[in-house]
Amino acid sequence: MSIEANPANPAPPGRTAESQVRSDDRKHVFHSWSAQAAIDPLPIAGGSGSTFWDYSGKKYLDFSSQLVNLNLGHQHPRLIEAIKRQAEVLATIQPSFANDVRGELARLLAERAPGQLNKVFFTNGGADANEHAVRMARQHTGRRKILAAYRSYHGGTTTAMSLTGEPRRWANDPGDTSVVHFFGPYPYRSAFHAQSAEAETERALQHLEAVIQLEGPSTVAGIILETVVGTNGVLIPPPGYLKGVREICDRYGLVYIADEVMVGFGRIGEWFAVDAFDVVPDLLTFAKGVNSGYVPLGGVLISDAIAETFADRAYPGGLTYSGHPLGCAVGVETVHVFEEEGILERVRDLGERVVRPEVERWLESHPSVGEVRGRGLFWAIELVRDKQSREPLVPFNASGAAAAPMNAVAAACKAAGLWPFIHFNRIQLAPPLVISEAELRQGLEIIDHALLVADAALEER
DSSP states (O other), rough: OOGGOOSSSSTTTTTHHHHHHHHHHHHOOOTTTTTTGGGOOOOOEEETTTTETTTOOOOEETTTHHHTTTOOTTHHHHHHHHHHHHHHSOOOOTTTOOOOOHHHHHHHHHHSSSSEEEEEEEESSHHHHHHHHHHHHHHHHSSOEEEEEOOOOOOSSHHHHHHHGGGGGGGOOOOOOOOEEEEOOOOOGGGTTTTTHHHHHHHHHHHHHHHHHHHHHGEEEEEESSBBBBBOBBBBBTTTHHHHHHHHHHHHHOOOEEEEETTTTTTSSSGGGGGGGTTOEEEEEEOGTTTTSSSSEEEEEEEEEHHHHHHSOOOOOOOTTOOOOHHHHHHHHHHHHHHHHHHHHHHHHHHIIIIIIHHHHHHOOOOEEEEEEEETEEEEEEBBBBBTTBBBOOOOOOOOOHHHHHHHHHHHHTTEEEEEEEEEEEEEEEEOOOHHHHHHHHHHHHHHHHHHHHHHHHHOO
């Protein structure tokens, strides 16, 4: 274990002092999605496993896995060693050459992917994976339009941001004007007034097909869907929905793109989340958990049919760092760790045996909890002002004073030593997949107590 992984020595010799970290950050770092004068980022000194700590030594359970990418936790010794080994052999090589770890990772992913997803195009992360998946779909079909769900996030680059349905898209419009949005299933807040999961599936599929027909099937290249909607609610597709999407794509000759940037690599207890729903897409995008973000890496798994499109004509795209050896080496080691340490099995076990009973208890014990949903180590706790009306605890896309109740819940978590994943009116649970059972139960207990803050907000109204 590295010296940084010792909270008793939060700023080891040779590390920059906290005051200098703060000064450099505030003077020179421009942060994502933020009004720069309104933030004060916490300097982090180190991390290990499921925890990280600040320069005072205060530890936090990482219940967001940073940005839901740190699946194997902070400073995993085997992943760190993989970087060191590869750096000593070949730190980098351009993508037009064949490279051992690049080819090995591509083979390992293809062997574990469903159906005939046998080729991999490597990218730097999830946004450009989605960009290239869309480009492949358009080139393959000769059509332009892409359908995407409103409750979605697909990345911050131009087309990926246009695919995104949530409010972060608004300030960036117009971007790619060939994107059309539709309503995906959300049984708790059904756009289709459905009273059952079965009705939600049926009506959501009818809606999707109607959008295709009204847009003109001959103009639509494909559909992109997060297999399980991530940041925008941990929305588990109701039974039959993804199979229905697959059938619609086949009926109209559309490319089905599964965005698994957040939910692939064990997050719900499967290599790829589509495996849980017995469906095979034409393209599958990944990033984050493929190597826990230790080195930026993403990619697109490509079906044989789409790969054949580019057998005799060049694919019009590429990246300087496609399949970077350092990133791929960590990806290869990640696959071995998953299998040797039984990661998928432990995620399924912890999700069903530990998380599900506890969050379902919150439904009964907390008046602010309207619904809980999830799978594996990915859950959403939806907070409401009234269980009957389902009015959210804070308004949609709330900020400032309107967001105060959720900010108070987050503050209670942090004060107790847990870094939460908060979005709109939800607490979302996404700890590292290597979290111990004791740490998981400790984190759930902290959130249970923090929910008392949400309960109190109902009384103050």
